[in-house]
Each structure stands twice: as C-alpha cells, then as structure tokens.
Amino acid sequence: xxxxxxxxxxxxxxxxxxxxxxxxxxxxxxxxxxxxxxxxxxxxxxxxxxxxxxxxxxxxxxxxxxxxxxxxxxxxxxxxxxxxxxxxxxxxxxxxxxxxxxxxxxxxxxxxxxxxxxxxxxxxxxxxxxxxxxxxxxxxxxxxxxxxxxxxxxxxxxxxxxxxxxxxxxxxxxxxxxxxxxxxxxxxxxxxxxxxxxxxxxxxxxxxxxxxxxxxxxxxxxxxxxxxxxxxxxx
Amino acid sequence: xxxxxxxxxxxxxxxxxxxxxxxxxxxxxxxxxxxxxxxxxxxxxxxxxxxxxxxxxxxxxxxxxxxxxxxxxxxxxxxxxxxxxxxxxxxxxxxxxxxxxxxxxxxxxxxxxxxxxxxxxxxxxxxxxxxxxxxxxxxxxxxxxxxxxxxxxxxxxxxxxxxxxxxxxxxxxxxxxxxxxxxxxxxxxxxxxxxxxxxxxxxxxxxxxxxxxxxxxxxxxxxxxxxxxxxxxxxxxxxxxxxxxxxxxxxxxxxxxxxxxxxxxxxxxxxxxxxxxxxxxxxxxxxxxxxxxxxxxxxxxxxxxxxxxxxxxxxxxxxxxxxxxxxxxxxxxxxxxxxxxxxxxxxxxxxxxxxxxxxxxxxxxxxxxxxxxxxxxxxxxxxxxxxxxxxxxxxxxxxxxxxxxxxxxxxxxxxxxxxxxxxxxxxxxxxxxxxxxxxxxx
Numbered sequence: 001x002x003x004x005x006x007x008x009x010x011x012x013x014x015x016x017x018x019x020x021x022x023x024x025x026x027x028x029x030x031x032x033x034x035x036x037x038x039x040x041x042x043x044x045x046x047x048x049x050x051x052x053x054x055x056x057x058x059x060x061x062x063x064x065x066x067x068x069x070x071x072x073x074x075x076x077x078x079x080x081x082x083x084x085x086x087x088x089x090x091x092x093x094x095x096x097x098x099x100x101x102x103x104x105x106x107x108x109x110x111x112x113x114x115x116x117x118x119x120x121x122x123x124x125x126x127x128x129x130x131x132x133x134x135x136x137x138x139x140x141x142x143x144x145x146x147x148x149x150x151x152x153x154x155x156x157x158x159x160x161x162x163x164x165x166x167x168x169x170x171x172x173x174x175x176x177x178x179x180x181x182x183x184x185x186x187x188x189x190x191x192x193x194x195x196x197x198x199x200x201x202x203x204x205x206x207x208x209x210x211x212x213x214x215x216x217x218x219x220x221x222x223x224x225x226x227x228x229x230x231x232x233x234x235x
Numbered sequence: 236x237x238x239x240x241x242x243x244x245x246x247x248x249x250x251x252x253x254x255x256x257x258x259x260x261x262x263x264x265x266x267x268x269x270x271x272x273x274x275x276x277x278x279x280x281x282x283x284x285x286x287x288x289x290x291x292x293x294x295x296x297x298x299x300x301x302x303x304x305x306x307x308x309x310x311x312x313x314x315x316x317x318x319x320x321x322x323x324x325x326x327x328x329x330x331x332x333x334x335x336x337x338x339x340x341x342x343x344x345x346x347x348x349x350x351x352x353x354x355x356x357x358x359x360x361x362x363x364x365x366x367x368x369x370x371x372x373x374x375x376x377x378x379x380x381x382x383x384x385x386x387x388x389x390x391x392x393x394x395x396x397x398x399x400x401x402x403x404x405x406x407x408x409x410x411x412x413x414x415x416x417x418x419x420x421x422x423x424x425x426x427x428x429x430x431x432x433x434x435x436x437x438x439x440x441x442x443x444x445x446x447x448x449x450x451x452x453x454x455x456x457x458x459x460x461x462x463x464x465x466x467x468x469x470x471x472x473x474x475x476x477x478x479x480x481x482x483x484x485x486x487x488x489x490x491x492x493x494x495x496x497x498x499x500x501x502x503x504x505x506x507x508x509x510x511x512x513x514x515x516x517x518x519x520x521x522x523x524x525x526x527x528x529x530x531x532x533x534x535x536x537x538x539x540x541x542x543x544x545x546x547x548x549x550x551x552x553x554x555x556x557x558x559x560x561x562x563x564x565x566x567x568x569x570x571x572x573x574x575x576x577x578x579x580x581x582x583x584x585x586x587x588x589x590x591x592x593x594x595x596x597x598x599x600x601x602x603x604x605x606x607x608x609x610x611x612x613x614x615x616x617x618x619x620x621x622x623x624x625x626x627x628x629x630x631x632x633x634x635x636x637x638x639x640x641x642x643x644x645x646x647x648x649x650x651x652x653x654x655x656x657x658x659x660x661x662x663x664x665x666x667x668x669x670x671x672x673x674x675x676x677x
C-alpha cells in the first residue's frame with residue numbers, strides 16, 4: 001500500500017516535472033516575446049511621438065478642443081497620450097502573442113478577437129478625433145458668423161452646434177466599437193430629439209418676448225434706422 | 236478684318252489661342268470672335284452680373300470716352316459675364332456707338348468698336364472674370380487695357396482717357412485711381428488696406444483695391460501666366476493680388492485722379508467679404524513676397540496725375556452705438572479666438588477699451604497697428620483656420636472705424652488726411668514689430 005502511494009506520488013511528481021519541463025521553453029519564449037515586444041513597443045512609441053510632434057499634432061488637437069479636455073482631466077498632451085496608446089497597444093499585442101505561445105486552451109480565441117478588434121479601435125479613435133476637429137471648426141464658424149451678423153447669444157449658438165456634433169460623434173464612436181450600438185443609437189435619438197424639442201419649447205414659450213423683440217428690431221426698427229442713417233461703405 | 240491678323244505677332248497670338256483652347260478656359264465661340272476682331276489698340280473689360288440697371292450708362296460713358304479720346308484707335312469692349320438673367324450681356328453687345336455720337340458729340344469713330352460677351356459661369360467670381368479679360372487682352376494685344384466697374388453710377392467719359400493714356404503713351408504698367416470720396420466712405424481702405432500696403436511694400440498707393448484701373452499687356456501677360464488660377468483662394472480679391480504683383484514685379488505704377496465716386500451699394504453687412512477680398516489677400520501675399528516686403532523701410536510716393544485723394548465733408552448720420560455694441564460683443568464673445576491670435580498685452584488693452592463709454596472710446600493707432608500685425612502673423616502661422624482669422628478682424632475693425640468717425644466728426648479735409656497719414660506712419664514705425672513677430676513665429 002505504502003509502496004503504491006510512493007510510486008503514485010513519484011509518478012505524479014515526474015509528470016509534473018515533465019509538464020514543467022515541457023512548459024518551461026514556452027514560458028521562456030513568452031518572456032522573450034514580451035521583452036522583445038516591450039523594446040519594439042517602446043521604439044514605436046518614440047517614432048509615433050516624433051511623427052506627431054513633426055506634424056504638430058498638439059496644435060491640431062488644441063484647435064479641435066481636445067487639449068483643453070485633456071488638461072481638465074489632468075491627462076498629458078494628446079501627442080504624448082497617443083504615443084503611449086501606441087506603446088500599450090503594441091506591447092499588449094506582443095504579450096497576447098506570447099500567451100498564445102504558451103498554448104493555454106481557450107485563450108487563443110480571445111486573442112484572435114482582440115487582434116480583429118484593433119482596426120475598429122483605431123477607426124473609432126480616428127472618428128473621434130476628426131469629429132472633435134469638425135465640432136471645433138463649425139462651432140467657431142457659427143460663433144464668428146453670429147457675432148458679425150449681430151445675432152443674439154452667439155456663444156449659446158456656438159455651444160449648441162458643438163454639442164450636437166459631439167453627441168453625434170460619440171454615438172458614431174461607440175457604434176464603430178460595437179459597444180451597445182443599439183442602446184447608443186436609441187440614446188442618441190432620445191438626446192437629439194429632447195434637445196430639439198427643448199429648444200423649440202424654450203424659443204416658443206420662454207423666448208417668446210425675446211423672439212418678438214428680435215424680429216421687431218430686425219424688421220421694424222432696423223428699417224427705420226436704415227431710413228434715417230447712412231450705411232458705412234467699407235470699400 | 237481677318238487680314239489684320241497675318242503678322243508675326245499675330246502668329247504668336249494664334250499659338251496662345253491654341254494653348255487657351257487646350258486649357259478649355261475660353262469657349263470656342265469666344266476665341267472665334269476674338270480672332271475675328273484681330274489686333275486692337277485699347278481694350279475695356281467689364282466683369283458683369285445682373286447689372287442691367289447701370290450697364291447701359293457705363294457702356295455709353297465708355298463709348299463716349301472712345302469717341303472723345305480714342306476715335307482713331309481700334310477698340311474692343313469685353314464683357315465677362317457671370318450668367319446674368321436680366322439681359323446684361325445683350326445690353327453690352329447691342330449698345331451702338333452711333334447713339335452716343337448723335338447724343339453727345341459730332342465725333343466719329345474711325346474704327347469699328349467691337350463688343351464681345353462671354354459667360355464664364357453661373358455665379359459671380361471676379362477672379363474668373365478678370366482672367367477672361369486678361370486672356371482676351373493676351374489674344375488681342377492692345378497697347379492698353381482697362382477694367383471698369385459695371386455698377387458704377389459716377390463713371391465719366393474722361394475716365395477712359397485718364398486711365399488709358401498713361402499706359403498707352405507714357406509707359407506706365409498699372410494706373411490706379413484716386414477719387415473724391417466722402418471722408419467716411421471706404422474706411423476699410425483708409426484705415427487698413429492703404430496703410431498696410433504702404434507699410435509693407437513701400438509705395439503710397441491710395442486705392443490698392445480699385446474697381447477701375449488700367450494696365451499694360453506686359454503686366455497682364457505676366458499676371459496671367461504666374462497667378463495660380465486653379466487655386467480657389469487665388470480667385471478672390473484679384474484686384475489686390477494684381478496690384479501686389481505689379482509692385483513685386485517692379486512694374487511702373489501710377490495713380491490718376493478721376494473725380495467724385497459714389498459709394499457702391501454695399502452695406503456694413505458686406506464687411507466680412509470685403510475683408511476677405513482685401514486684407515485676406517494682402518496677408519496671403521506676404522508669404523509669397525517675403526523678400527520684397529521685408530526689405531522695405533518707409534514709403535515712397537508714386538506718380539500721381541492730377542489731384543491727390545480728396546474728401547467730401549457733408550454731414551452724415553451714422554449709428555455709432557451699433558458700431559460700439561458690435562465691437563464690444565466681438566471682444567466679449569470672441570475672447571477664446573483672440574487668445575489664439577493676439578498677444579496677451581494687446582488683448583488686455585482691447586478688453587479695457589471695450590469697457591469705455593462712447594464719449595471716452597478710443598482705439599489708438601498704435602493698438603490698431605499691433606492688432607493688425609498680430610493678425611497678419613497669426614494668418615501666416617495659420618493658428619486657426621485662416622478665414623476665421625479674417626472674420627475675427629471684423630468686430631475689431633468696427634471699433635477702429637468708430638474711433639475714426641469720432642476723431643473726424645468735425646474735421647476738415649486736411650485734418651482727415653493728416654489723421655490717415657499719421658496712421659500710415661504708425662504702421663511704418665511699427666514694421667520692425669511685425670518683422671520680429673514674423674521671425675519669432677518662424
């Protein structure tokens with residue numbers, strides 16, 4: 001009985017050692033891949049940072065209004081943030097390759113899903129960046145047009161334009177990532193509809209007098225002014 | 236008429252015909268009509284678009300001018316039309332010089348006056364219209380060409396002689412006008428375009444953005460070949476671009492006094508397009524002419540034929556409160572935009588004067604010059620979209636215009652001229668500040 005137990009334990013130990021001996025090279029491969037991946041990811045980070053600085057990405061980001069958001073969230077500048085993202089995505093990719101080399105059953109499917117997800121992640125980030133740029137451009141264009149057109153509340157108009165574009169961009173961002181796309185779509189519809197309805201009610205009820213004054217000024221007093229005053233001819 | 240084209244020069248012109256036809260810019264019919272005209276001595280260009288109300292009197296004045304001063308010369312009127320729907324091209328083409336002769340004088344034109352119209356598009360684009368006129372001049376090889384505004388209500392027959400003679404007989408390449416204008420008309424010219432052009436390029440050109448001017452074939456050809464016509468931005472404000480090209484190319488420039496000019500029917504709401512076509516183009520020209528303007532200090536007068544700029548002084552009722560309100564609204568609402576464009580000290584001063592009441596309000600010359608130079612550098616650097624930079628200048632210009640109105644409310648013509656001269660000298664004095672900013676931004 002005792003011999004049998006010893007024999008079984010010995011066999012189990014031997015198998016464990018054999019398994020470990022079989023696993024050890026894979027572990028070494030994993031460590032090598034992870035280390036090489038870290039080096040490559042670090043190099044990619046340096047390259048990405050240089051390219052982003054060369055193309056003055058921080059300036060673009062500032063124009064898009066992204067820098068202000070990052071500063072409020074105590075995050076580094078956008079070129080630094082993006083180069084760090086490149087580093088982590090690259091290194092994570094290598095770590096997952098290493099885990100794949102370990103041959104752990106069940107993980108391979110998740111790893112392949114991750115790699116399939118990467119292009120969508122980059123596409124979503126691109127949409128977000130271009131969207132923020134567009135929001136900044138159009139809100140500033142609205143602000144300038146409203147100021148030069150002597151319209152009331154130019155900043156409110158500008159913020160409204162920015163908000164609508166940002167909400168639209170966020171919904172596209174999540175749709176591209178495939179995260180709760182139906183929920184996001186419905187939420188977008190509700191938010192957009194609510195904003196429009198709110199504006200309509202606010203203008204119709206709350207801003208009735210303002211609208212009346214505005215229209216009177218534009219259509220009645222402005223004409224009287226025009227009759228009595230000479231226009232300045234800039235050229 | 237076709238016999239006239241069989242000269243060596245004409246062969247060169249025909250080669251140009253082929254080139255233009257290849258480019259597909261001029262229509263075949265237009266080129267055919269130009270070829271049938273042959274060589275001419277003077278060319279008058281009209282960039283039209285729905286100008287039926289005024290075009291007949293403008294064409295009549297031109298025809299009368301031809302009868303009075305160019306009766307022995309071969310002449311052509313080229314109408315570059317933007318798809319008028321009120322029959323403007325027909326009015327140009329069908330206007331008979333004989334009617335003018337019967338009405339105004341007993342002179343006879345010894346040569347046929349040709350009138351040709353070409354529709355270049357369906358919406359007005361002065362750059363394309365000007366390109367059409369230049370292309371026609373390239374083919375017809377006139378000794379002198381002139382462009383007139385089709386909506387001018389003050390054009391006189393002698394304007395034709397005044398503008399064209401210096402080019403055709405005295406060797407000028409570009410002749411620009413000076414007028415008698417009300418002291419509060421053309422504030423964009425007197426407070427911005429003239430002083431900036433003068434400080435940058437060192438020549439005292441009173442009307443760098445002229446609606447009437449004359450030019451030589453030499454200048455026309457060079458501008459036609461060197462200007463980037465495919466660039467959308469290059470099509471806007473071609474008048475300023477043309478003036479700057481003449482300065483940068485070392486062409487001989489003069490100005491001639493034409494008389495009283497009625498303000499065009501442009502309201503204050505047109506300020507932003509006017510800024511785009513003038514100061515926007517001038518800012519844009521600074522990059523391509525860097526070596527020209529950075530080497531100039533001070534300014535020189537140019538040959539002026541007749542009187543210098545004159546000012547009418549009759550009182551006008553102008554809404555100063557609206558100007559002040561729009562200036563204040565601009566400073567308050569566009570603060571984030573100005574932070575990208577202006578130096579902190581300049582912005583702080585602007586915030587300060589925006590708090591002043593009308594009677595104390597003063598946008599000083601020095602502050603205005605610094606503002607404009609900082610805008611020029613921001614435009615060069617494209618700190619934000621360039622068109623947005625130009626639009627952001629509009630409310631500040633209103634503040635400067637208000638100061639000009641207040642300073643000159645009761646001023647004599649001499650005092651108005653002195654104020655403009657002082658502003659110009661301020662622009663010249665602070666040019667090193669512009670150069671410093673430009674270098675820093677580089």
